[in-house]
Structure formats: C-alpha cells, structure tokens
Amino acid sequence: MTGNFQTKVTRRTLLAGASSALIASRAWAQQLSEVKVGLLVPISGMYARPGTVMRHGAEMAIDHINAQGGIKALGGAKMKLVVLDSGDSTEKAKNAAQRMVAQETDLVAASGAYLSSFTLAVTEVTERANLPVLTLSYSDLITDRGFKYVFQTSATAGSQARQALPQIIKLAESASGKRPKTVAILTDNTAASVASAKSMREGLLAENQLQLIVDETFTPPLADATSLVQKIRSAKPDLLFFLPTVISDAKLLLEKMNEFGLGQGKIPTISFGIAIAEPDMLQTVSPELLQGVLTCVASWGAKGHEALIAELKSRYKEPWMTQNAISTYGDMWVIKDALEKAGKADRVAVAEALRSMDAGPSKYYPLGEIKFDEKGRRLGAGMTIVQWQTGVPVTVFPPQLAMAQPFWPKS
C-alpha cells in the first residue's frame, strides 16, 4: 500500500524530476523487499486473448518463485508483477511502454509484447530507458537493431523454418515411405508469416530439394477460401505449408479443404504459428477435421511441463499450454535468475546479468541454453512441432520434449 502511495506522489508532482523519483523508489524497493517486474501485453482489443494467457503464465511463475522463497540474493524479496495493457495498435503499445518506464520507475525487467510489431515499438522505448525486456516475438528485426536491452527467447522466424523443414521431411519419409517433392505455400501477409514464407522461398525449399508449385498470399481475414483450395487441388502438391495468423482463416481453409476432398491427410497440411492450435479452434472446427494437422511454433507445453499444464488447466480453465503461457512462465524464471546473479534490484545490473548469464540447459523454452548471444538471441533456441491428436495439439518434436509420437496423415 505504501508502495502505491509512493508512485502516486511521483505521478502528481510532475515538477519533481524523474531522477530524484528514481533514486527514492529504488531505495524504497530494497527496504520493502519487493522487486517489480513488468508484463506489457495486449489485454484489450483483438489480441486480448493471447495477452491474457501470457498473464496467466507470468502469474503462475511469480507465485511459484515467491512460494520457493523469492529472490534469495535480495534477502528473500518477493517478485511482484505489474501488468500494462499494450492495447491493439502499435501506437498504443508504444504509449504503454512510455507509461511503463515513466511511472513504474522501479521495474527491474519486463516481458512483452506478443505481436512482433508491438515488441518493436515497445523496445524502442525500453532500450532508451535501459530496461531489459524478454520477448517471445519471432521477428528477426527485433534483435537486428543493435539493441542491448532486448532478449529474444524464441527462435527467430527465419531460423524456425530452417529447423522445421528437415524434420517435416524426415517425418513424412519415415511414415509414408517416400520423400515429398512438391509443396504449396499459402500464407497471409502479416509480418511473421511473410518472414517465414520468405526464408522458405529464398533457398530453404531448394536446400531441402522441394519444388514450390503453388505460392499464394492472402490478406486476413479471408472471405472465401474456394479459389485458393482450387489451386491446390489442381496442382496436387505433396505438402501444404499454411501460414495463417487469424483463427477464422485457419478454420475456413481447413473446412474448404475437407469439402474438396483434400482434408484429413489427403494433402498433409503443415502450419506455422499458433493460430491453428489455439483452444478457440475447437469451438468452430470438429476434432476430426483437425486430426493430424501439424504446426511449427517457437514453444509449447511439453514433456517435463506436466505439472504446469495441469495447474493451468485447473486454475485458469485453459485446456492446454500454448507458447504464450509457457514462454512467459519461463521469462519470469529467467528474470529471477538474473536478479540472483545481479544481487541488486537494479535494471542496468539485471540487464548486465542477462547478457553474461549462463544458466545451462533451458527448462521452459525448447532446447538450447539460458544464454544470450551479443544480439540478444537465445543460444541454440529450438522450436517445437505440434500435432492435433484426438482434439488436443500435443508436442511431437523434438523427441526429448515430445509428449506423443507423431503420425503422418494417411493419404
């Protein structure tokens, strides 16, 4: 309560000067044995749902950390989550970031901001305020700007496609006995999808001896998928790479494929991103239609996370653990580790700790280590392939994280 009072005073006395406020509140935080961590995600507008799931993940992590004794290096200080709404536009996200650095002056680190374009805008602000930010966004651009205070825990979009393709081919070969030769790409024109499709077109497909025979880009939301599906039917590719961002597009295409007799494995469909594996899918698409559909995502609830998945289910009624929940859960633990290493509740020290951190194999992000390169990318960051199996998207790759065996849809 008194902490609250402190920030209110800071807000009102606009003349007081940020620097003095900064010093005062920092001293306050150490006395109070409470360390504040920011979570800047969309909790209103069209991206509210994923943002809310990220908040679930963060809350669970904070509870677990505090139950296990808080930050030991700070005398058992408790971690406290400060949630800010990034809204549904780049401008709102940037404004929220400005609010975060101006008014929550005692934050030591933050996580955010779901969409790559939001993260780009947010980190422009946090970089100038020396506030370290962990992000699950994919865009390569986030860590290509020479920034020192942003840490990307996911594999970047370009890298994900590079990792996924050989696995998909291997899976197809071992299951069906023949190697796929031709592919179709069906992508929407949002940033993440475009980045993945681009890397496939520009070399990845050729490296894997795949021939691109249909290449279509659409603008979400789709009104009708008929013409797209007709092109696929007449070309008969061995694989379909489908990159939607909006759930309704995923649903529309799957239904149309089924209607044209191409669904349920006739043409194996591989998606990129989380849209096609969101719990909301089940509200409109039957599990039979989804059976066997694969999607490549940066992270997913996997082997070793069973207790977390169960807790998420009972506490928030989420049927499974998506990337948004597990990655944000992991972010809080990484920040906790950095605090232990820094030994003080100071954002610059925490950033320095993150840069030099080497905390061994990753527990909550797939593969690699808890260690960042000079760009801020996580070393060895892997990705997961998830498959719809009897109404639940489960991790089937990499093998050490797989919760089920993948199967190749029979054609």
Add this chain to the structure above:
Amino acid sequence: MPQLRSLLPAILFTIAYAAVSLSVTNSYYQLVLTLVPVWAVFGLSWNLLSGYTGLISFGHAAFFGIGAYTTALGQIYFDLSPWLLIPIAAMLGGIAGLLIGFPTFRLQGHYFALAMLAYPLAILYVFEWLGFQEVTLPMKRDAPIAYMQFGDPRLYTLLALAIMLATIVLTRIIEQSRFGMALLAIKQNEAAAEAAGINTLAWKLRAITLSGAIAAAIGAFYAQVLLVVTPQSVFGMLVSAQALTVAMFGGVGTVWGPVIGSVILIPLAEILHAEAGDRFPGIQGVIFGFAIICVILVAPEGLFWKLRDLLRKRFPRKANAAPDASQPATATVTPLHTEPRKRAAGSEVVLEVRNLSRSFGGLKAVQNVSFKLHKNEILGIIGPNGAGKTTLFNLLNGFLRPDEGEVLIDGRNMSGERPHTICEAGIGRTFQVMRPFLRMSILDNVVVGAYVRAKTEDEARKLAADAVARVGLSDVADRVAGELSTKELRLMELARALAGQPRILLLDETLAGLGHGEADEVVAVIRQLARDGITIAIIEHTMQAMVRLVDSFVVLDHGAVITEGEPEVVTRDNRVIEAYLGKKWVAHAPH
C-alpha cells in the same frame, strides 16, 4: 495576410502549451503532450480540405502514411536526415493529393467520401506486398540531433508545436483570402460557386494538394516519434478516423476545431487507457465512444460552434444591436429615377442562341431554340411549368452541355464551356431555388461573386459593397444569410451576380415566392440595373409583373420557341394562351 490580432490567440495558446510541456519531466505525459499537436495538425489538414469544402475525406491516412514511410524508408535506404525527409514527405504528399484529387473530384457527396476511403486501404496492401510490414527507424547513437532523435522528449513537443502553429497560421491566411472564400462557397453550394465564376475544380485541387502536403509532413514527424512504422499504424482505418474525430468533435470548418478536439480527446483516451485499461480491458473505448456520441447529440457541429453560439447569445455583439434599435433591418430600395429607359431593339447583339437542343433520354427538354439578346434589352423568357426555361439557362451558363447548337457571346461560341469560364466572359445568373451560402454574411456571400473580376482582396470587397448598395441591402450587409427573408435573399443573389460585373444577367424566376409589394421592389431594382446598361434575360411564368418589365418575350412550350416579340403582341397570341391555359380558353381571349 491575416492581421496579427487574429493570430494572437493561437500564439498565446502555443506559448502556454510550450510552457506547460517544458515543466513536465515525466516522459509518458510528455509523449501524450507531443501527440496532441500531432493529431491536431492532422485534423487541421483534414479540415483544410473537408472542413472548408464540405467534401468529406475518409482517406486522409493515405497522405499520413506516405509521409510516415518517407521518413522511415528514406532513413533506412538513403541515410537521409528527417530534417530533410519531412519537407520531402510534404512534397510527396502534395503530389499524392493532386493525383488522388484529379480523378476523385469528379465524384460528389457520399461517393467522394467512399472513393477516398479506398486509397489508404489500397496503398496499405501495396506496402504489405512490398514487404514493409514492420519498419523501424535506425537508432543513431552518434548523431542523435542530426537525425531528430532527441534524448529530451520535450524537444519533440516543441517541434510538434511549431508545426501546429505554422499550420494554424497557414489555415488562417487561407481562411481570410479568396482561397478560403472559394472553398467555403464550394462547401455551401458548389453549383452557385461555379456560377459565380469560381473555378471549383482548380480550388479543390489546390486544397487537396495543400492538405495532402500537411498530412504527409505530420505523418513523417509521427513516424519519428513512434520509431516503428507498420502499414496498419499509418494507413489504417483508425488513422483516417482520428482526423475526422478530432475535427468533428472540436468543430468543422474552423481552425480551432481540430485543436480543441485534439487537446480534449487525445489525453482523455490515454488517461482512460492508463488508469482503467488493466482493470476493465476495453472500458476506454466504451467511455470514449460515449463521450463522442454525447457531443454529437449536444453539439452536432462541434464544440467550437456550440460554445461560440452560446457566447454570442449571452453577449450579443454591439454592432448588431445598434441598427436594430434605430431602424428596421429590412431592405429599403433606393428611390426610382423616373426617366424612361430607351428601348434597345435594333442595337448590337450581345448574346445569340442558335438551334440549341438538349435531351434527357427521350425527353426533349430544349429543342432547336434560337433567339437574340440585344444590348441593354430586358428579355422575358416565359412558358408554363416544364417548358424548358431553366434547362435553357443551364445550357447558357454552362451547367449543361448542349447536344446541338451554339451559344454566341459577342460573336464567340461558348457552348460547352465550364460555368466559371462563361461567368468570366460576362454572364451572371441567379437561381430559381435560391442558393445562398447560409453561414456567411450578405457581404461575404457577395464577395464570392466578385473574385471573378477582382485582382485583390480589397478590390473584391469594394465591388461587393458596390453591388450590395445597388440592390439596396447596404444596411443589412453584415447579417448572416440564414436569417434573411425571401426578398432579401433574392436581392442578395442578384448582388452576388452583379459583383462579377456581368454585361448579361440571367435571372431565374427572381420574382417567385414574393408578395405583391415585394415583387414591385425587386422589379424596381431590375429596371434600375437595365438603366445602368446591363442586358437582362429573365425567366418567369407569371406574366403580370413581366409585361411591365420586359422589352420583348420569348415563349417556350415543350422545349421549343412558340413565338417571340413585343409584350403586347405576345400576350394576345393564341398559341401562348393555349400553352398556358389550354385550348378552350383561346376562344375567350380578347382579340
């Protein structure tokens, strides 16, 4: 140039705003303080086109986005400084305005608004297709000032304020020049403006070019503040809507409207988002929308006009009150000179119509009409309702193109020319349905008609005052057209046509809707004009007043001339009586 006095409130406001922003050290509040003038300028640019011309643009994001991408791509690919890129963006925005305006101004009203909506959406997809989904401005750590990347966010606010003040001054200059008058005239009545000699297309193109340039410049600056440009954030629907929202909330058609709208709405939206956003996600949108609906209900023209009307009501201006007390505020017509006007027949021909025809589908509205108008003559064009009289006038002054035939003005064929060109050639007209500019004073209404002759603002004012005096409205010249009686409006329209110093006046049912005494007053004015050497063609379907007024008649029925000649002869013509009253009355006619 506007007087310094009229800019004083804007300058004082800017200084006060700058003082407040300098004292704010919280970077978040400072960002909000920066965004207020940004959106105010964007609203002002929208206002310059849509507020003054009344052509609603739903697509101003097109210019805004072009500006934003200019700064972003210019820095990434050419390493240019935003100090240079913002003027370049303004130039590109102006060019875009011209390119968009030229085809789109063929459309009017809702069609224009909807067509404008398409441009930013189309451009948005082009930028997505080009692969510019997310563009970030490179961080310049070694030369931040040269690249407009200030460490102190207050500098952004000051820069935005400077742009806002410049835009306000520019808008003020335009408002008080013939540019602004022309735009206001277009807004209130495009046809009347065109007939008054205003080249509406040229002025509209100038307006959209300037508006596009301002929008692009502020878009360029906005990108510099936001540092990340995505197609949605600069070309999106919400961006165009932002311009409309601040302008309509504050008041359309005034320089203060967008500023008031922005000063209230932008911080309100931010505060709601900041204070309530995390507890009640989305509540800010609900309250924001509710506030806007309330303003629309209570003050549909915007806060500025509502407040101004309230203040005027409470403190009526002295200038208005004084004459009301001393004398009646109705028009008094100058006493008539009684000497008879010399008849004009036989003198030089100033307007000749040859075989003029025009059909609308199967309806032959005007067929094969020929007549001559002699210098200093008063010609009455009569005929029953639907005879094609107004269509004939529309052909004469260029509203319609004839299918066949010629209109010779001083021997030169002018058929098919645009109305403002014909007006320049010396033909003025009034309308059957009056087309006053309701929110403007009588004098301002008339000034619009004077620009076709006047080179300077002073000259236009002088011509207008002159014309107002000629129709006897000098005493009420300051009153707003919306408050006038039918007779005064008729006289005002007459004055507007006169202000362009026409040699030929086309009067369309100028006496319609007037009482007996009133009609006589107007007739007296027309007679006086003829005496002063103006040639007049007048349409009427009531003969009574006309017989005493005109030198000769042309009688139309079903689009064709059935007879012409002196009043005494024409009124006895059986064909005329038949056309007006039907066959059975012919027998009763006095012979």
